[in-house]
Amino acid sequence: MVYRALFDAVFRSMDPEKAHERGFVAIRAGRPVSRLVFPATRAPRRVMGLEFPHAFGLAAGFDKNARAVPGLLALGFGHVEIGTVTARAQPGNPRPRLFRLIDDRAIVNRMGFNNDGAAEVASRLHRLRRTAAGRDAVIGVNIGKTKATPADEAVADYVESARLLVPYASYLVVNVSSPNTPGLRDLQAVDSLRPLLAAVKAVADAAPGGRVPLLVKIAPDLADADVDAVADLALELGLDGISATNTTIARPQTLRTDRTVVDAAGAGGLSGPVLAERATEVLVRLRARVGDRLAIIAVGGITTPDDVRARLAAGADLVQGYTGFIYEGPAWPSRLAAATV
Numbered sequence: 001m002v003y004r005a006l007f008d009a010v011f012r013s014m015d016p017e018k019a020h021e022r023g024f025v026a027i028r029a030g031r032p033v034s035r036l037v038f039p040a041t042r043a044p045r046r047v048m049g050l051e052f053p054h055a056f057g058l059a060a061g062f063d064k065n066a067r068a069v070p071g072l073l074a075l076g077f078g079h080v081e082i083g084t085v086t087a088r089a090q091p092g093n094p095r096p097r098l099f100r101l102i103d104d105r106a107i108v109n110r111m112g113f114n115n116d117g118a119a120e121v122a123s124r125l126h127r128l129r130r131t132a133a134g135r136d137a138v139i140g141v142n143i144g145k146t147k148a149t150p151a152d153e154a155v156a157d158y159v160e161s162a163r164l165l166v167p168y169a170s171y172l173v174v175n176v177s178s179p180n181t182p183g184l185r186d187l188q189a190v191d192s193l194r195p196l197l198a199a200v201k202a203v204a205d206a207a208p209g210g211r212v213p214l215l216v217k218i219a220p221d222l223a224d225a226d227v228d229a230v231a232d233l234a235l236e237l238g239l240d241g242i243s244a245t246n247t248t249i250a251r252p253q254t255l256r257t258d259r260t261v262v263d264a265a266g267a268g269g270l271s272g273p274v275l276a277e278r279a280t281e282v283l284v285r286l287r288a289r290v291g292d293r294l295a296i297i298a299v300g301g302i303t304t305p306d307d308v309r310a311r312l313a314a315g316a317d318l319v320q321g322y323t324g325f326i327y328e329g330p331a332w333p334s335r336l337a338a339a340t341v
Contacts, residue, residue, distance in 0.1 A: 058080045
């Protein structure tokens with residue numbers, strides 16, 4: 001495979017974040033060609049009142065600042081979730097902060113929500129929505145807490161992001177599950193999560209163009225009882241769905257990568273095929289808990305077309321990937337999209 005050879009010859013030895021940045025430039029520049037080369041899958045799916053071209057999309061984290069949405073859609077993604085975006089711009093954690101575990105086709109990241117801030121991203125989305133490519137695109141917006149914001153001001157911080165971004169979002173996701181912002185995962189506790197989700201929902205319900213669907217994204221590291229508690233809270237508050245799951249802080253013994261390499265990568269969220277088993281367990285548990293009352297976006301360990309089919313069969317309404325894109329290249333989105341037909 002051409003991309004695999006290119007990865008081994010060039011990208012494998014390149015700093016992962018630099019490789020990401022160069023790939024990002026290529027995606028933006030190559031959009032006209034992508035539209036001709038990669039087949040567009042049409043398997044329309046109505047979820048949360050929205051019409052998706054098909055069920056497979058790009059998870060948050062790749063396009064944090066909404067800079068390449070048209071190029072990513074041209075590659076075959078049916079929707080793009082941008083972010084995570086915070087109320088204030090922030091540089092994220094010190095570099096290096098992105099590491100490959102190549103033998104596992106996995107990534108460890110501790111990016112720390114590096115992004116341009118809600119006002120700048122909102123301005124960019126505003127311009128995008130006025131173009132032919134952006135007008136009807138399904139764009140999810142994933143929001144998180146600014147690192148410098150104290151925990152007791154988290155609700156106001158999320159509300160500010162929601163207020164600025166909701167006019168341009170197809171749907172909104174509250175991210176309380178990244179391991180790379182100190183104290184963020186504590187917000188998954190129901191007592192902390194209830195006022196946060198209620199406040200953001202009020203903003204989403206009052207969006208200028210009409211109500212915008214709202215989801216919460218949870219970690220795979222939650223205990224089963226906590227998964228149930230979040231599901232019950234989402235039903236109680238009238239949310240539209242749950243995104244399951246984010247990256248994991250675990251380092252399973254099943255990893256093939258030499259342990260010295262794993263340890264050298266250090267702290268951060270692990271993603272890739274190793275996450276698939278737990279992410280699927282959470283999906284199945286959520287679907288049993290909520291029935292058809294909530295949409296579920298399945299994320300985590302999506303690598304092959306069979307992974308997409310398996311998650312849909314297990315109860316997902318939509319499926320998202322990210323790490324597989326890094327390892328498999330530009331033909332990957334259209335291959336996985338075809339599995340939704």
